[in-house]
Amino acid sequence: MTASTSLIADLCIYLLTWNVGTHSPRDLPLASLLALNGTTNCPDNQLPDIYVIGMQEVSTKQVLNIFQDDPWILKFASTLSEHEYVKVHSKQLQGILITMFAQHKHIPHMKDIETEETRTGLGGLWGNKGAVSIRLSLYGTGAVFVCSHLAAHDKKLNERIEDYHQxxxxxxxxxxGYRRIFDHDFVFWLGDLNFRLTGDMSAWDVRSAVEHGRYEELLKLDELVLMRETGNAFSLLEEQLPTFAPTFKFIEGSNEYDIKRRPAWCDRILHRVQANSYPAITLSAQQLSYQSNMEYTLSDHKPVSATFSYKIEANNLTYTDEELHEMTHGAASTVSNPFNAELESFQ
Structure with a gap:
């Protein structure tokens, strides 16, 4: 930041995606998963300002109980409340789930919160595949977080592309001004995207390449990388290429690949920022980390996390986030604020 700029917001956001294979959290410790053990990758190793957690294949037994959150949300809430976080909102579509937690001090700067869902399973009739999202005005800017679970299996690339566009x-x-996903100033997309490797390498050969650290060679065959390059899907988003091993498919309870499937980077996190959408305002989202967590062996997927700085700067002018909100969203909010009920549940 220079002498001619003023900082409206400088946040650290922690994103997490995990396909849990219908397992319950039970007594699973979550400190390492949430980087509460001193490894957040935020500036000065501070705790994140905001957590956004996306999950796939959570058990649907709880879905019919509209009066109680999913056990995973309750587990995350219990863990994070010890560090003064509150739940902002959540959305579940069968086994697909997204939830957001924030430090208390940021609550007044979150407005116009909405959730949305799209079913893509069985031609849009079933919610075992699809996406859920949370959008909001965050310090005056439009932000959306999307969690998706796309079509599975090696031969289903076209279905994954169709799911994305749907x-x-x-x-x-x-x-x-923010009717669609890509109308937003900041877009974060995470989930089990299920993209596999092209070509005819056997599961044994892929595993051998992984064991020898030949990630760059394998990523040249990665469907998501190729689809972004060709413009077929996710081309409006950026991804820092993984430097960790493929996150699927593992033998549950171990760190050994189940070679009934070729190892693949199914679990991904991408983002987009429209840096210069407004006069005298600069938006940026710098990725600070991208990693998997091999410690967790609950399912056949490994959890993947990413940390981002979320920065809003005013050039040669001084804005409050309220003034920026009026500029970007209009003077009147169109969506009710859910925080009173949410905060009461944590007091």
Whole structure:
């Protein structure tokens, strides 16, 4: 930041995605998963300002109970409340789940919160595949967080591409100027995207390449990388290429690959920022980390996390986030604020 700029917001956001294979959290310790053990990758190793957690294949037994959160949300809430976080919002579509937690001090700067869902399973009739999202005005800027679970299996690339476009087309919000996902200033997309490797390498050969650290060679065959390059899917988003081993498919309870499937980077986190959308305002999202956590062996997927700085700077002018909100969202909020009920539940 220079002498001619003022900082409206400088946040650290921690994103996590994990396909838990219908398992319950039970007594699973979450400190390492949430980087509460001193390894957050945030500046000065501070705790994140905001957590956004996306999950796939959570058990659907709880879905019919509309009066109680999923056990995973309750487990995350219990862990994070010890560090003064509150739940902002959550959304579940069968086994697909997204939830957001924030430090108390940021609550007044979150407005116009909405959730959305898109079903893509069985031609859009079933929610075992699809996406859920949370969008909001965050310090005056439009931010959306999307968690998706796309079509599985090696031969289903076209279905994954179709799922992506169906989600983009069908996700619609009610806030003026931010009706669609890519209308937002900041977009974060995470989940079990299920992209596999092209070509005919055997599972044995892929595993051998992984064991010898030949990630760069394998990523040249990665469907998501190729689809972004060709513009077929996710081309509006950026991804820092993984430097960790493929996160699927493991033998549950171990760190050994189950070679019934070729190892693949199914679990991914991407982002997009429209840096210069407004006069005299600069937006940035610098990725600070991207990693898997091999410590967790609950399912056949490894959890993947990423940390981002979320920065809003005003050039040669001084804005409050309220003034920026009026500029970006209009003077009147169109969506009710859920925080009173949410905060009461944590007091």
């Amino acid at each position: 989600i983009v087309d069908n996700h619609k919000y009610h806030v003026s």
